Amino acid sequence: MKFFPAGEPAEARRETRRRIRDKGGKAVDLFSGNLEKSAPLADRMRPRTLDEFLGQGHIVGKNTLLRRAIEADKLGSCIFWGPPGCGKSTLAAIVAHTTGSDFYKLNAVTSGVKDVREVIDKAEGSLKLYGRESFLLLDECHRWSKSQSDSVLPAMESGVIKLIGSTTENPMAAMTSAIVSRCRLFEFYALGKEDIKKAVFRAAEDKERGFGNMDLTVDGDAAEHWASVSNGDVRSALNALELAVLTTKPDAKGRVHITLEIAEQSIQQRAVRMDDNEYYDMLSAFCKSLRGSDSDAALFWFARMVYAGVDPRVPVRRMIAHASEDVGLANPSVLNQCVAAMQALEFNGMPEARLNIAQAIIYLCESPKSNSVLLAVDAAAKAAREASRQDVPAYLQDANFEKAKHEKKSEAYKYAHDYPRHYVEQQYLPDEMKDRVFYRPSMQGYEQKVHEYRRFIGKEKKPGK
Structure with missing residues (x-):
């Protein structure tokens, strides 16, 4: 890192800094020309000024906060986040070329706490000796551990270091709140x-x-x-x-x-982004399409996830869950189709199993929907959590248990098959919950037959609590 004579005017320091750096903000030496020639085109063509910068007009357009801060050399700690190839590192390089401060660069994947402390020591010395501030550009900053994040916090709070983080992940979800709260967040969008x-x-x-x-x-x-x-x-x-x-x-x-x-x-294959956020967003869109009976959308999101490298077992597992959650007894055979699709995936693998999976997706989407199973099991679980001790009615207890030989039952168990239509009215819930209703069949698909069966056997349920 270059140091400048004490007392040198800020503008003179900045001009000296420009002379010792190349146009991308990197230190120049006798061999830099060879490195530049062998660099990929995308690296050589990085914009060097804000006027050359493409896209992101919402944050670096004329009179925007970030642009004014960069041009005035008043930029504080910030985090740039967005998809790959949208200009995050390029804008950081522009800051390095524009600022009169010292500029350090680390990668969260390859650097440790020791590297951070070395940068902080240099930055602190520069600030004490020359009154010069320092920037730390941290690529892939979401990969920083808590200990690494904690190591830079005191320096950020005291003004020794200004952090510029660059990440493809949402920092509010992927980074420690202590770092995020001390930075301005700037979201980058994919270029048009x-x-x-x-x-x-x-x-x-x-x-x-x-x-x-x-x-x-x-x-x-x-x-x-x-x-x-x-x-x-x-x-x-x-x-x-x-x-x-x-x-x-x-x-x-x-x-x-x-x-x-x-x-x-x-360029034979379209680049598909798939970070953690987009993975869960696509999976959510797939699930909501299943529930919403849109087979076209469900097929698209399944194909998109598989194309991006998602294990096809992930969406198929969700289909098995939705078969009971969103269809249930409105069409019980949907569960069989989804389980069969998973078995086909295990037996045949991809791409052959995509046909079986697509068949199950379409069948699930085009089936009548009912969430009565979900509501019933949730209601039963809630009652089980909230209930005090509920004894099993004596006539429902295990008759083969040893104590049954010595206890007198107040009421005999009624064996359903001994009665007409193989049904007999009998209390199966504990006394304190005898009128509770958990399962309420809808009028969708097969559940209409549930209503018919209940009418046939004369079974009537009183309103639940």
Whole structure:
């Protein structure tokens, strides 16, 4: 880390700092040129100023708080969070290039408490000797343990360190509240298609960092394809451009022409984000689609999760639960279908079992719905928790138990099959709960037959409490 002479004016320090750093905020040495040349296109083309920065107009647009803070070099501790390739690390590099403060960078995956303390010691020395503040950029900050987070808290509170965290996870759920409460949160969104295309053409035309020195033509539909398939990740689109350019032979005149066909070959699979938040969001959408009888949506969310790498057993397990939770006795065979789908998955595996799973999804969605099973078991569980000791009626107790030989039953047990229609009115609940009703069949599907059966045997239930 470079140190500056005491008493050097702030503007002079900033200019000196710019001279010893490259345009991405990295320290320059004799060999930096070689590293830069071998860097991937996406890294070389990182925007260097706020004016070059693409997207995120809601936080770095003209007159926004974050932009004003960066331009005035008054940025405090903050956390940038959003999907991959949307500019979090790039904006942090812009801050490093703009600020007159010292700038340190760590990765939460590879750094430990010792690394944090070394940075804090340097930052404290710089602040005491020269009155210069320090930033700590922490990539993948959600991976920090509690001990690592605690190690930097005193330095943040005293102003020795300003933290810039970068993460794809929601910090409010993935990070310690002590860190989050001391930072401003800025949410980044996936870049739009126009921003992706602008980045592609900028890289194709840039003579310093891109392919501007080549006789290169990129068709509009090729850029459109990358913008669509990259799914908001500019890094993915630029990687595809670089692969396409480096693997396409020039024609007789030395020109490189990137067509739609070449673009399709350079990025064959759409990038699908799947962090913890989106995993649970997709699973929630799948479950709600099952309950909502929308087989098209349920099939889509199942396919989307499997495409993104989710174990197909996860959604199928949810189907088994929903078979009783949302269908239940309205169509009892749904449970059989869902269990059969899980067995098919275990026996045949994917992709063959996708047909069995799809059949079960459609059957579950298109079946009549009833949550009477869920309500009944919840009501029974609540009664069991709240009830005082409830003795089993004497005539329902185990007649083979030794004590039964010596006890006189006040009332004999009525064997249902000895009566017409194989039913006899008899109290099965404890005396204090004899009028409680837990299961109330709906008028959906098979449960209509439950009502018919009850009328047939003459069974009547009094209103429950």
